[in-house]
Amino acid sequence: MVTRLSSFFFRSLREDPADAEVISHKLLVRAAYIRRQAPGVFAWLPLGLxxxxxxxxxxxxxxxxxxxxxxxxxxLMPREPYEATNRWTEYGDGIFRLKDRHDADYLLAxxxxxxxxxxxxxxxxxxxxxxxxxxxxxxxxxxxxxxxxxxxxxxxxxxxxxxxxxxxxxxxxxxxxxxxxxxxxxxxxxxxxxxxxxxxxxxxxxxxxxxxxxxxxxxxxxxxxxxxxxxxxxxxxETQPPAVLPIVEGAPVVFDSPNTPTIQTLVDHLNAHVEKPGGGEWTAADTLKNVVLALTHLDGTRELVVVAVPGDRDVDDKRVEVAFQPAEVSPATEDDFTANPALVKGYIGPWTADGAVLGEESTSGIRYLVDPRVVEGSAWVTGANEHEKHLHSLVYGRDFTADGVVDVASVREGDIAPDGTPITxxxxxxxxxxxxxxxxxxxxxxxxxxxxxxxxxxxxxxxxxxxxxxxxxxxxELNNDDKGLIWPAAIAPFDVHVVATGKGEDALNLGEQISVQLEAAGLDVLFDDRPKVSPGVKFGDAELIGVPQLLVVGRGAADGEVELWDRRSGEREVVPTAEAVARLTQR
Amino acid sequence: MVTRLSSFFFRSLREDPADAEVISHKLLVRAAYIRRQAPGVFAWLPLGLxxxxxxxxxxxxxxxxxxxxxxxxxxLMPREPYEATNRWTEYGDGIFRLKDRHDADYLLAxxxxxxxxxxxxxxxxxxxxxxxxxxxxxxxxxxxxxxxxxxxxxxxxxxxxxxxxxxxxxxxxxxxxxxxxxxxxxxxxxxxxxxxxxxxxxxxxxxxxxxxxxxxxxxxxxxxxxxxxxxxxxxxxETQPPAVLPIVEGAPVVFDSPNTPTIQTLVDHLNAHVEKPGGGEWTAADTLKNVVLALTHLDGTRELVVVAVPGDRDVDDKRVEVAFQPAEVSPATEDDFTANPALVKGYIGPWTADGAVLGEESTSGIRYLVDPRVVEGSAWVTGANEHEKHLHSLVYGRDFTADGVVDVASVREGDIAPDGTPITxxxxxxxxxxxxxxxxxxxxxxxxxxxxxxxxxxxxxxxxxxxxxxxxxxxxELNNDDKGLIWPAAIAPFDVHVVATGKGEDALNLGEQISVQLEAAGLDVLFDDRPKVSPGVKFGDAELIGVPQLLVVGRGAADGEVELWDRRSGEREVVPTAEAVARLTQR
Missing domain, CATH: 3.30.930.10 (Bira Bifunctional Protein; Domain 2)
Incomplete structure (x- = not known):
């Protein structure tokens, strides 16, 4: 059955919806494919359906x-099966839960x-x-x-x-x-x-x-x-760890580090006051950033961990989330620092002159997890667990150890993939x-x-x-231009959009004939048969709706000619009516 | 594509589900069309879908x-539109309500x-x-x-x-x-x-x-x-009211009515002790049953009403519900009677020797609503609003009135419809x-x-x-027998169920050939190609599933013959293979 626009449940909107941020949302609403019912909840109109x-x-x-x-x-699913796999709890706020009249628990799956x-x-x-x-x-x-x-x-x-x-x-x-x-x-x-x-x-x-x-x-x-x-x-x-280094003899060096609240100020301080063993400039990558995180485990217990990443990288929130799941992760609070005097805020490190503060031999009870780049023999600048003091030449495997490796540092363009080539x-x-x-x-x-x-x-x-x-x-989102949507043929709401633009009945009659022919050949046809709508409005709607093929019955109709428009390329071609029909049905 | 039972997601169950009361429920579960997930909530299996x-x-x-x-x-619909029409409240316990993470109200429409x-x-x-x-x-x-x-x-x-x-x-x-x-x-x-x-x-x-x-x-x-x-x-x-009667002169008569807790005992008492004006036996239809109901209105206010129906009928709960909606109806409580001494339990009536107790001229504030059979001039036996006393010859329009008519009495076979003929x-x-x-x-x-x-x-x-x-x-529910379902062709899961029963590969191969042929002709074909399943089990499953046409490839296969079964009539016919295919595809 030909779909006639005069009775089709459709109305194009001129204005973008106020809450729309992306082009697909704007166009699908303006072209009457969908309609918002609540935040993130939509009704489907005939075009969209x-x-x-x-x-x-x-x-x-x-x-x-x-x-x-x-x-x-x-x-609507009962709670029990989700309980058996613990997902009823794990989902947290991310799902809709409800109760029936007998107070039984359900979720919307x-x-x-x-x-x-x-x-x-x-x-x-x-x-x-x-x-x-x-x-x-x-x-x-x-x-x-x-x-x-x-x-x-x-x-x-x-x-x-x-x-x-x-x-x-x-x-x-x-x-x-x-x-x-x-x-x-x-x-x-x-x-x-x-x-x-x-x-x-x-x-x-x-x-x-x-x-x-x-x-x-x-x-x-x-x-x-x-x-x-x-x-x-x-x-x-997966971060590729560098090669393990031989452990050199020696000991870490404590130095004063006043006014170094950031990695950059610390690096500047180093370059101004501390000679780098082996020579060269200090960089952020020489330092170790020690970040205190609070984990909340499924059973409700809370645990502090310290994560060490190279100073030229941040801890990536998403990578942290994945690394510690199903525990929930949040930053440590002031109370956490107060309760754990071993953690000297701004000067945290795994080691002091007195021994291990963090790491597998420490007695703090706080797990210390390091980046894969912290390999045996690598030397780092870290806090000295004392106000305004840092250490340098702290060597992993000689001066400090960790309770594990955690791969949560931010990823950058140029990092090396497991296949040995750089990434974008x-x-x-x-x-x-x-x-x-x-x-x-x-x-x-x-x-x-x-x-x-x-x-x-x-x-x-x-x-x-x-x-x-x-x-x-x-x-x-991918298929549109400034005039509207442009559907790929595979999922276009219609195969052909026939537009009758002539003033009299002739164009309408011919449009109707052609539409019926195309539909009989197995195409889905939208026919704009609205009698008192201007060609400009009809074309505007057609471009907004985005059916890939347009067939325009207009001035040439009397001479047996119609226009074929390709919505995507914008190409228009005047061809004899029979040829137009033949071309469309041969696809 | 032919659906082959050897890999089809199907398993017939021998036992009726424990919670099933009706045959459709039993058979749809046993034949693997649906599967219960929660009370009144089902999953659809391939056959059912x-x-x-x-x-x-x-x-x-x-x-x-x-x-x-x-x-x-x-x-998932937001509360607001349902609020505007008051249905958010009116639905009562009958719908599922829930909240999102921002505490906004939703319902499952x-x-x-x-x-x-x-x-x-x-x-x-x-x-x-x-x-x-x-x-x-x-x-x-x-x-x-x-x-x-x-x-x-x-x-x-x-x-x-x-x-x-x-x-x-x-x-x-x-x-x-x-x-x-x-x-x-x-x-x-x-x-x-x-x-x-x-x-x-x-x-x-x-x-x-x-x-x-x-x-x-x-x-x-x-x-x-x-x-x-x-x-x-x-x-x-709609109850058809009888014709209005002329109002005769006279007055109601009070009589003692000890031990008459029911309409029947009242009628017996009348026939034993009171002469019926105009002669004949008293019947329950001569009496008026006055029932006190409590209405809870949408705004939360509570109102008592008295409903009068002929004594040979009950007040019908569903008709009451509809008559008073959107108010909710419940029986009056002991407290209601205590609070309203005008209502003498067991002896309620609209009138006493002192005047109107109920009805438009009363001062009780309680609405009195009567059955359509209570027409002007009709005479009734009712309570006299005094312990162990009733009235007879109480005439509507002469001795008492009502605040309205309400059609809530039980309906019976033989009652007269608006078209003047009796009902069943x-x-x-x-x-x-x-x-x-x-x-x-x-x-x-x-x-x-x-x-x-x-x-x-x-x-x-x-x-x-x-x-x-x-x-x-x-x-x-309508289409089954003691062996299983029998689908009408219009919605059968498959058009033909091909069953290969022979022991060797030959029957399977021929079944496969026939199935492909039938499918190519546009039929939906289920092919029981299970290699090590007995004919008895295959037929049992086929009868349970209920595809209307069966084609059995068995012993006759070597002679080029198959059997056509009509699931509904049970008729079986041995026909040449080609003819069987032709007959099925010609439908």
Whole structure:
């Protein structure tokens, strides 16, 4: 059925929505694809629903090609399964919780690992039933602190989430690869550039994890790409430790360091007053920045740790978060310093002339964790645990030790990747995520099957997500100009937008005829048949809506000619009507 | 793509689920169509999802044919719009409420009148934009006190809800009729018997309302059907008042009535001790039962009312609920009687020898509402407002009056319908509902458009719901036998179920060939290719699943013959393979 604009539920808006920050949000609202209901919560209008349905169909096709079977879980899920895996608590403020009239706890599911695990446990019991990959395309909920950017980070959003079940590690590898391949096909069909980056598994736990990032300046993620082709998100980037040095004999040197509140003032002070052993200028990279962090563990206990990074780098918040999860991390407070006189604020170091203050041989009870660059034999400038005093030539392995290594320093362009080549940093938006969950969920929830030998084995799982509404927005973000949206044909709401511009009935009648012809040939046709709307308004709406092909029935209609417009290139061509129809239907 | 049972996510269960009360619930769980997640909350497995999708497509087709356009609203809705129409409060315990991290109130929408109204208000402003009917197929939430009967009354369920917008009453009538017609087409396509009954508009407000009820003994609704074809649900049944009688001269008579706690004992006492004026036996219908009810109004105030119904009838709880909504109704308490000495428990009546106790001339402040059968000139036996005393020959319009008429007495078979013919009572399940909301929502939310004369007029609306998941269950409830489900072809998960039963590879290979052929001809094919499963188990599963057509590849395969089974009739026929394929693909 031809969709006629005269009765189509559509109204273009001239003004950008007040809360819109990104172009996809502005255009999708102005062109009546979506409409805000609450922060991060949107209604889908007929145009938007068409694009969404086409995109979901592409995902369905590729899931089916990958052997995944569709199911559908409720959004309203009881607390119990999430309790068994501790996620009820771990989610913190990030989810919506509610109670029913009998005071039972529920959540609006942000993801469904537990439920899928329990479903398979309920129905299956033998290795013969596996491998199995099941998925859903379903509305999910996350109580984002700052829902913004329209569909790019909503609180109600649609996701395809798939879960694989295998009884061997090789099986999991194969299931993971099948989903990963399907993702590549999906993003290729959508014309959406992507980088597959090594990712930290985050709250999902598990052993192997990759993100599909769409490189874009508005992306919320920063990722690393090396000249050699290594990619990782910043959280997962592994710093390459330098070679271990021989431990030279000697002892650290204490020096006075008045008025050195920052690394830069300390370096200036060193260069002015202290000769560098071996010669040359002191730099920030010679110093060790000791940062006190407070960890709050899941059981509620609080622990102070000191993290040491080279002075030319900061502690990266996201890398810290990942390194210490599931504990929550916050800066140490004044009270913490008061309670721990061993930590002399501004002059913290692992060592004093009296011995170890921090590190594995200390008695402070505070863990001391160092950057991977702090290798055996390396010499550092640090605080001397005394007001206005620092040490230099403090050698790791000779003068101080640590309780562990933690890779949380900021990552910089030019850092060396594990493949030995230097990196650049790029902005990206997460559009897909594949995880090897391993046996974490199956163990927590008791999903075992009998193997070939009749022995019960724990199932190993994968979890695979694509944010379909986010992808829709990413495509809109990428495909537009100053006049409006420009949809790729694969998910355009219509294949052709027929615009009748002539004044009389003739153009309308011809437009109607052509539209019916195109629709009969299997195209989705939007026909602007509004009788009293000016050509300027019609073209403006057409450009805003962004159907890739326009067919204009105007002045030439009497001579049997119409105009074909390519929305993306802007090219216009006058062609005989029959040829125009033939060209469009031959695509 | 042929669906092969060897890798299909399916497992039949032998045991009925413990919480299942109705056959559709038992069979849908046992045949792996759905799986319970919480009370009234279900996951959809591949079989169930197929049936659901086919059913929704039928609804979509008919909505589209009726000119309705599809949109999609979020389930998570902010409080404000529901506040504007007072439904945030009116819903009581019946909905799920929650808060976000900023302490803002939300609900899980049970229906979306407000949001649709606001959407149209946002986008449209002229009569030229109307009429408009928009709809969604969306998951809704109601916090049912006793979710039971599987999908028949869930807490998360899928509904098609449509809303129409017109600027004239005639327009609303036409929009209403278009939806009503679409509903008839939908239920006809689904082979689901229905009665269209006059309904009370309930919490929706509005002026005209009809329910589509599917007659079934497990239905939760009772409805009325007259010999003449009048139908109504019990709440909406209108009692036909008898003719007004001439008021005879005279006065009521007080008589002692010891030991008459019930209507029956009162009637016995009358027949034993009191002569009936005009002769004959006293019956319960001669007496007036005066019931004290407490109303709690929306503003929290509490009011006592006395309702008088003929003694041979009870006050019907549902009819009372509807009659007094939005107030909540409860029985009067002992405290109420203590606080109102005018109400002599067990001997309440509107009149004493001293004058009016209840009714428009009374000074008690308690409203007295009477049944429609209490017409002018009718004479009644009632309490005399004195312990162990009653009155007879109390004549309405002569001795007592009322503050209004209320039609809340129980309805009985044989009662006379508005069309003058006697009624029967039937059980039914609500499968659809069409409402003329009128201007209630548009007024509350300020939805006005400019009419032809440039004058702002308030829009008039309709609301139209079909519970798609409930309908699916109703169809399952209706279509089964002791072996399992029997789907109507229109929504069967597959068109053909091919079962290979031979022992060797030959039957499997032939089954595969036939399945591919059938699928290529456009049929949805389920192929039971499980290599080591006995024919008995395969047939059992096939009968449980309920695909209407079975094709069995067994012993006859070597001779080029297969068996066609009709699941509903049980008929089996051995036919040449090519003919079997031809017959199935010709349907």
């Amino acid at each position: 068409r694009v969404k349905a086409k995109l979901e169909q592409i995902v369905r096709d590729e899931m089916s090609a990958a052997g995944a079977q569709e199911v559908h879980f409720p959004a 942000p993801t469904h690992e537990e439920a899928f695990t329990l479903l398979v446990k309920d129905l299956y019991s033998s290795y013969k039933d596996l491998p199995l990959t099941i998925y859903q395309i379903q509305d999910k909920y996350r109580d984002e602190a700052r829902p913004r950017a329209g569909l790019l980070r909503g609180r109600e959003f649609t996701m395809k989430d798939a879960y694989s079940f295998d009884y061997t590690d090789e099986g999991l590898d194969a299931s993971y690869q099948a989903q990963r391949d399907a993702y590549e096909r999906i993003f290729t069909r959508l014309g959406l550039e992507y980088a597959i980056v090594k990712a930290d598994a985050g709250a999902m736990g598990g052993s192997k994890s990759e993100e599909f990032l769409h490189p874009t300046p508005i992306g919320e993620d920063t990722f690393v790409r090396s000249e050699g082709g290594y990619t990782a998100n910043v959280e997962a980037f 940093l790029e902005r990206g938006m997460e559009i897909g995520h594949v995880f090897q969950l391993g046996r974490k969920y199956a163990e927590a929830l008791g999903l075992k099957v009998l193997d070939q030998n009749g022995k019960l084995v724990t199932v190993t799982m994968g979890s695979y997500g694509i944010g379909t509404t986010r992808i829709l927005a990413a495509i809109a | 197929r049936v659901k999708a086919k059913l929704e497509q039928i609804v979509r087709d008919e909505m589209s044919a009726a000119g309705a356009q599809e949109v999609h609203f979020p389930a 049970p229906t979306h009148e407000e949001a649709f109204t606001l959407l149209v208000k946002d986008l449209y402003s002229s009569y030229k934009d109307l009429p408009l009917t928009i709809y969604q197929i969306q998951d809704k939430y109601r916090d049912e006190a006793r979710p039971r009967a599987g999908l028949l009354r869930g807490r998360e369920f899928t509904m098609k809800d449509a809303y129409s917008f017109d600027y004239t009453d005639e327009g609303l009538d036409a929009s209403y009729q278009a939806q009503r017609d679409a509903y008839e087409r939908i239920f006809t396509r689904l082979g689901l018997e229905y009665a269209i009954v006059k309904a009370d508009a309930g919490a929706m407000g509005g002026s005209k309302s009809e329910e589509f009820l599917h007659p079934t003994p497990i239905g939760e609704d009772t409805f009325v059907r007259s010999e003449g074809g009048y139908t109504a649900n019990v709440e909406a049944f 009572l039937e059980r039914g399940m609500e499968i659809g509902h069409v409402f003329q909301l009128g201007r209630k929502y548009a007024e509350a939310l300020g939805l006005k458009v400019l009419d032809q004369n440039g004058k702002l007029v308030t829009v008039t609306m309709g609301s139209y719901g079909i519970g798609t998941t409930r309908i699916l269950a109703a169809i399952a």
